[in-house]
Amino acid sequence: MRMDKDAARLQQARALDEEVLAAIYDEYHPLIYRYIYRRVGESETARDLSAGVFHRFLQALDDGRGPERHLRAWLYRSAHNAVVDHYRRRQHRRHLPLREDLLDGRENPARQAEQQIAVDQVRRALRALTPDQQQVIVLKFIEGLSNKEVAAILEKTEGAVKSLQHRGLAALQRQLEAGEVRVTV
Amino acid sequence: MKQDMAETVDAALARQAAGEGLPQILEAFPDEGGSLAALLRVREQLALLVEESVPELDPAADRAAFLKVAAARRRQRSARKAVSFGPLLRLKEWMVKERARLVTGHHALKERKMSAFLVKAALALILAVGSIGGTVAVSADSLPGSPVYPVKLAVEDARLALNADPAGDADLHLAYAQERVQEMERVMEGGGAPDQASLNRLQLHLEEALHLAAQQPDEKMKQLMVGAQHVIQTQEALMAQRGEGEGAAVALQLRAAQGMLHRVRQQIEEGLQDPNAFRSRYGAGRPEAAPPQPDVEPGAGPPITHTQPITSPQGAPDGYGPGPGSGPGEPGGNPDCVVPGECEPAGEQYQHRHEGDPPGPPEDAGHEDAGAGPGSGPAGEQNDVPGSGDHHHGDVNGQNGGDNGASGSNGGGDGGGGGNGGH
Numbered sequence: 001m002r003m004d005k006d007a008a009r010l011q012q013a014r015a016l017d018e019e020v021l022a023a024i025y026d027e028y029h030p031l032i033y034r035y036i037y038r039r040v041g042e043s044e045t046a047r048d049l050s051a052g053v054f055h056r057f058l059q060a061l062d063d064g065r066g067p068e069r070h071l072r073a074w075l076y077r078s079a080h081n082a083v084v085d086h087y088r089r090r091q092h093r094r095h096l097p098l099r100e101d102l103l104d105g106r107e108n109p110a111r112q113a114e115q116q117i118a119v120d121q122v123r124r125a126l127r128a129l130t131p132d133q134q135q136v137i138v139l140k141f142i143e144g145l146s147n148k149e150v151a152a153i154l155e156k157t158e159g160a161v162k163s164l165q166h167r168g169l170a171a172l173q174r175q176l177e178a179g180e181v182r183v184t185v
Numbered sequence: 186m187k188q189d190m191a192e193t194v195d196a197a198l199a200r201q202a203a204g205e206g207l208p209q210i211l212e213a214f215p216d217e218g219g220s221l222a223a224l225l226r227v228r229e230q231l232a233l234l235v236e237e238s239v240p241e242l243d244p245a246a247d248r249a250a251f252l253k254v255a256a257a258r259r260r261q262r263s264a265r266k267a268v269s270f271g272p273l274l275r276l277k278e279w280m281v282k283e284r285a286r287l288v289t290g291h292h293a294l295k296e297r298k299m300s301a302f303l304v305k306a307a308l309a310l311i312l313a314v315g316s317i318g319g320t321v322a323v324s325a326d327s328l329p330g331s332p333v334y335p336v337k338l339a340v341e342d343a344r345l346a347l348n349a350d351p352a353g354d355a356d357l358h359l360a361y362a363q364e365r366v367q368e369m370e371r372v373m374e375g376g377g378a379p380d381q382a383s384l385n386r387l388q389l390h391l392e393e394a395l396h397l398a399a400q401q402p403d404e405k406m407k408q409l410m411v412g413a414q415h416v417i418q419t420q421e422a423l424m425a426q427r428g429e430g431e432g433a434a435v436a437l438q439l440r441a442a443q444g445m446l447h448r449v450r451q452q453i454e455e456g457l458q459d460p461n462a463f464r465s466r467y468g469a470g471r472p473e474a475a476p477p478q479p480d481v482e483p484g485a486g487p488p489i490t491h492t493q494p495i496t497s498p499q500g501a502p503d504g505y506g507p508g509p510g511s512g513p514g515e516p517g518g519n520p521d522c523v524v525p526g527e528c529e530p531a532g533e534q535y536q537h538r539h540e541g542d543p544p545g546p547p548e549d550a551g552h553e554d555a556g557a558g559p560g561s562g563p564a565g566e567q568n569d570v571p572g573s574g575d576h577h578h579g580d581v582n583g584q585n586g587g588d589n590g591a592s593g594s595n596g597g598g599d600g601g602g603g604g605n606g607g608h
Contacts, residue, residue, distance in 0.1 A: 016259045018252060025251055034239050043240040047247065048444070054251050062258050089451075119233045141231045147195070159191075165198070166191040169224045176230065 006071040014061045025054060028072065031143075032079045038142050039083045039134075041123050049082045073153040080135050087127055125175035133168035136161055190217065197221055198228060257381040264335075264382070328368050329383050338386075352405055355397035359412045362390035366420045373423065384442045391416065391449050395456075399467035403460060410453050410463075417450045 012020040032053055037046035056078055060066030067074035126134055132154065139150045140161075147158045147165075154161065193214055200210045207225060211218050324336035341361050348354055365387040369379040391413050398409035424443055456463025 016255050016262070018255060021255050022248070022252060025248055029244070029248070033242060037239050038234050038237070041237075043242070047242060051247055051250070055254060058251070058255055058258060062262070115233075118230075119237050122230055122233050137231065141228060142234050144235075162191040162195045166194045166224075169194070169227050170220075172231075173223050173227045176227065 006067070007069045010061075010066075010068055010071060014064070014066075016058075016061065021058070024071070028075050029054065031072075032075055035076065035138065035143060036079050036083055039123070039126070039138060040086060041120060045086065049079070049086060052082055053078045070152065073155075076135075076139065076153045080131065084131055121176065125172050128175045129168050129171050132156075133164050133171060136164040137168045137172065140165060193217055194221065194224055197225060201225055201228060253381065257385060261382060261385060328372055329380055351397045351400055355394050355401065355405075355409050358390045358394035358397065359409060359416065362387055362394060362413070362416045363419075365390065366416055366423065369420070370423055379442065384445070387420065387442075388445050388449070395449070395453070396467050399464045406460065406464075407457065410456055414450060414453050414457075417446045417453070421446050421450075 009020055009024060013024060029050060033046055033050040036049045036053075037043060040046055040049070053075060057066065057075065126137060129137065135154060136150055139145045139153060140147070145153075147161050151158045151161045156164075197210050197214060197217075200213070201207075207222065210225065211222055214221055324331075324333035324340065327334045327337050341357075341364075345354055345357055348357060365383055369383055369387075372379060372383075394409055394413050398406045398413075401409065421443065424446075452463070456467075
């Protein structure tokens with residue numbers, strides 16, 4: 001079981017065992033980076049925030065705190081909080097810049113730009129949700145986790161996850177309608 | 186009932202995920218047609234984020250940096266055990282805590298002072314009489330790598346142990362941070378590079394100074410913050426002088442240090458503009474005599490502990506502090522918890538529940554968005570903190586504003602109703 005495996009690994013990780021820490025990093029860093037990237041939309045920021053998550057993980061282990069079993073849940077929560085903190089510091093920034101790195105010339109630039117604007121609007125709409133709603137929406141529909149897995153990460157019942165899902169989608173709908181997003185999927 | 190609608194939406198989404206078309210899904214739920222269709226379309230729009238390509242990272246550099254920090258922490262652990270004055274510092278802290286625990290009321294402060302005095306007397310005697318006196322003098326100018334450098338650090342620890350006044354401790358930490366910067370400057374002048382342990386100590390001293398600063402009256406707090414800002418600016422200027430052409434390992438270290446310094450400087454700058462937020466962020470574990478702090482509001486920064494000696498090689502944001510928490514009295518919260526994120530969770534009764542379980546205690550009944558326990562750790566685990574600056578006490582509704590206002594455009598808000606999200 002994942003939890004037993006995590007418990008054993010975390011015990012060794014608390015001793016700052018290099019091999020175990022490397023294995024944890026290799027397994028979870030891509031997940032956390034991707035999760036954060038999808039929330040913030042900037043690779044350097046996602047990279048920095050991901051590194052911060054893992055360094056806080058190290059810090060927690062060294063201080064004798066941190067997860068004892070639910071490692072993935074702990075990392076996802078830490079990542080979520082890192083994103084929330086990031087946006088809190090940038091709260092005055094209303095407009096996300098167009099990311100020129102995506103205009104790779106292979107597709108119609110105008111279409112690419114339009115697509116990017118739509119992506120950024122969805123991302124911005126997500127930020128208007130409560131933190132728990134954001135987590136449920138992102139973990140469920142972007143990370144592809146099940147209700148049960150999301151409930152484990154958020155430490156809620158599956159019923160509560162479904163309610164958050166419902167409300168989150170409804171709130172997202174209002175945000176997107178207000179922002180007049182045109183989907184060009 | 187709203188819970189039925191939540192179940193209906195979930196069932197419809199499951200069908201959509203399985204590839205069923207919209208008309209077929211709506212046919213299965215004729216009573217909810219209009220609103221359900223809109224939600225399913227929103228779900229489709231989220232596919233934009235799924236389809237968005239995620240830029241690849243070069244994993245090797247970040248991984249190496251992470252493992253390097255781990256190795257530094259391992260070395261620091263060993264060094265902490267080796268320093269002769271370490272046990273005395275721990276003795277001082279233990280004595281102060283134990284006496285404070287046993288003695289209540291207005292006598293507590295006096296008892297703490299007496300305990301600290303006893304330790305102080307013991308340490309002063311050792312320093313005055315011991316044969317280390319000569320070594321202490323020699324070590325004062327030593328640099329990392331010198332055989333007597335550990336003595337220098339031990340003397341610094343001893344001075345901290347001897348000083349019982351938090352303001353004095355803050356001044357000492359700031360002075361030691363400045364000393365670390367000067368050491369690194371001398372090392373670099375000699376053609377060397379700052380080592381990770383020195384950078385870690387610098388960060389520790391800065392954060393300790395800020396933590397103690399948050400417990401001081403406004404004027405003193407500001408003075409300490411400005412002092413820390415100056416130390417950081419000096420160190421940043423030093424590092425900026427290092428040109429390109431450094432080896433990869435040194436460049437990585439310098440980048441890590443620059444990231445750490447930038448973050449701490451940013452927190453100071455924000456704190457100078459908003460002292461109250463700074464106090465609530467840094468002021469955990471305040472002594473009784475400290476000035477009153479504002480209540481921590483949902484969305485405000487969390488208390489940041491002063492035991493965070495870490496550098497993040499990739500310049501990653503740090504200092505999130507104890508994690509989103511249920512504070513005292515929050516649903517599922519530990520009523521004895523005074524520092525969100527640092528307390529044991531309320532107990533095993535808030536372990537994962539399953540559908541069909543009866544509505545339980547506060548977590549389920551009345552606030553579906555409430556976190557399970559302080560610091561959001563899984564129940565039964567220690568809650569270090571996947572820390573958020575935005576300090577979500579059980580996830581207060583409407584925190585992110587917009588249409589999702591506290592009262593509930595959802596007809597009762599995210600906290601309304603009881604049970605498993607019923608409205």
